[in-house]
Amino acid sequence: MEYDYDLVVIGGGPAGERGAELAAEFGKRVALVECKADPGGACVHTGTLPSKTLREAALELTGFVQRKLHGLDVRLDKSTAVPRLMSRKDAVRTSEVTRIRRNLTDHKVEILGGSATFVGDHCLEVTSSTGTRRLTTAVALLATGSNPFRPREVPFDDPDVDDSDTILDMDVLPERLTVIGGGVIGCEYASMFAALGSRVTVIEGRAQVLPFLDREVADGLVRAMEAHGVTFHLGRRYTRVGRVGKEIVTTCDDGSEVPADRLLFAAGRSGNTQGLGLERVGLTPDKRGNLAADMNYQTAVPWIYAAGDVVGNPGLASTGMEQARVAMKHAFSTPDLDSIGHLLPYGIYSIPEVSSVGETEGSCQEKKVPYAVGRSFYHDNARGKIIGDTEGFIKLVVERPSGRILGVHLLGERATELVHLGQLAMWYKGTVAELSEMVFNYPTLAEGFKYACYDAMASLSREP
Numbered sequence: 512m513e514y515d516y517d518l519v520v521i522g523g524g525p526a527g528e529r530g531a532e533l534a535a536e537f538g539k540r541v542a543l544v545e546c547k548a549d550p551g552g553a554c555v556h557t558g559t560l561p562s563k564t565l566r567e568a569a570l571e572l573t574g575f576v577q578r579k580l581h582g583l584d585v586r587l588d589k590s591t592a593v594p595r596l597m598s599r600k601d602a603v604r605t606s607e608v609t610r611i612r613r614n615l616t617d618h619k620v621e622i623l624g625g626s627a628t629f630v631g632d633h634c635l636e637v638t639s640s641t642g643t644r645r646l647t648t649a650v651a652l653l654a655t656g657s658n659p660f661r662p663r664e665v666p667f668d669d670p671d672v673d674d675s676d677t678i679l680d681m682d683v684l685p686e687r688l689t690v691i692g693g694g695v696i697g698c699e700y701a702s703m704f705a706a707l708g709s710r711v712t713v714i715e716g717r718a719q720v721l722p723f724l725d726r727e728v729a730d731g732l733v734r735a736m737e738a739h740g741v742t743f744h745l746g747r748r749y750t751r752v753g754r755v756g757k758e759i760v761t762t763c764d765d766g767s768e769v770p771a772d773r774l775l776f777a778a779g780r781s782g783n784t785q786g787l788g789l790e791r792v793g794l795t796p797d798k799r800g801n802l803a804a805d806m807n808y809q810t811a812v813p814w815i816y817a818a819g820d821v822v823g824n825p826g827l828a829s830t831g832m833e834q835a836r837v838a839m840k841h842a843f844s845t846p847d848l849d850s851i852g853h854l855l856p857y858g859i860y861s862i863p864e865v866s867s868v869g870e871t872e873g874s875c876q877e878k879k880v881p882y883a884v885g886r887s888f889y890h891d892n893a894r895g896k897i898i899g900d901t902e903g904f905i906k907l908v909v910e911r912p913s914g915r916i917l918g919v920h921l922l923g924e925r926a927t928e929l930v931h932l933g934q935l936a937m938w939y940k941g942t943v944a945e946l947s948e949m950v951f952n953y954p955t956l957a958e959g960f961k962y963a964c965y966d967a968m969a970s971l972s973r974e975p
Contacts, residue, residue, distance in 0.1 A: 514647040518651070527652065562679075681773070691714050702862040782820065792815065869908065880917070886907075888903070929959075
């Protein structure tokens with residue numbers, strides 16, 4: 512059968528863009544359907560880039576690093592802070608949308624505005640303000656992303672109750688902010704607003720924030736955020752959120768109440784699969800709207816692939832792009848580069864930053880892998896002293912007795928950049944002895960890897 516397109520991509524976020532451009536490079540006829548006014552998805556408009564841009568702008572506007580370095584009393588003008596923060600966010604977003612459109616155009620990908628719905632085998636309808644168009648395709652890639660989870664009992668109709676999308680529309684900095692959820696998004700926004708001068712309380716039902724992290728790193732982040740003014744209520748679940756006069760009051764399961772001027776609910780996301788007509792092609796999302804896919808990101812319907820947030824964890828832009836690459840390699844039978852690297856780093860843009868890849872102490876204990884640990888601290892590092900970061904550290908988890916690096920964990924300035932040095936060493940099955948022989952620029956934070964290696968080698972020389 513002759514189809515209108517070789518590939519139709521639904522969703523113009525990182526996974527959709529990557530899948531579309533790669534298929535176009537294979538010489539395929541590609542259309543990308545985007546329901547929003549501009550491509551980019553949550554990554555560009557409501558998630559990754561806006562929140563990270565706000566973080567950097569907040570650090571600059573508040574003189575946060577300089578305060579620590581010089582002991583300066585830098586006071587934020589709250590009347591001008593929000594417009595300045597938002598203008599920077601909007602500038603980055605506009606620039607990235609321009610880049611995405613240029614990239615897709617350069618690859619001769621046809622961009623179709625509207626909402627896509629499956630109507631039958633290899634057949635979709637795209638509905639826009641100008642009408643409905645039916646088209647056929649050999650392959651479809653679902654890259655529709657996710658949206659903030661909104662439980663019914665939380666009054667999101669109140670203007671002072673936000674999710675991670677609507678918090679970006681704020682016009683006044685709150686004096687007091689409650690954050691429900693101690694995951695990645697919750698910790699990032701909590702630390703950001705604390706830097707801006709808000710009194711922040713985080714309510715998390717689990718006993719630990721970010722439980723996928725190495726425990727020492729997660730605890731270090733909590734201590735650092737507490738030092739910056741964040742209050743944590745761990746092991747408590749909210750039972751009610753409601754307005755009491757001018758306040759938003761959160762009631763916890765222990766009976767305690769947390770009043771605030773504004774509340775951010777940041778406890779999970781759901782896949783964007785509603786309205787796609789998946790039932791017409793035999794696909795059923797799970798209760799969070801996510802789709803199951805195999806190692807090639809092929810769904811139960813062979814001609815439909817899925818990548819990015821819509822397939823669930825880890826829900827990272829970086830992995831979404833790689834998933835789309837693997838999906839397109841499989842869909843169009845290209846033999847090279849048909850798998851995702853096994854080392855997936857996490858980057859958490861809290862203040863301070865956190866990044867991690869590989870095994871933790873806890874995972875080694877569960878797997879009964881003999882291990883040792885090596886650490887170095889920013890307060891002992893010349894560059895760390897220069898920039899005034901006294902909280903950061905590098906932690907290596909290494910195999911006994913070989914010294915092969917199994918995990919790399921960082922807390923502190925530039926952690927999300929530095930982690931890749933350790934990741935590369937892990938990729939080539941490097942040992943701490945080998946990494947310690949590298950010559951690093953001085954003074955640099957990266958030099959801390961050498962001293963973490965020395966510490967690990969000393970641990971290896973001792974009996975476990």
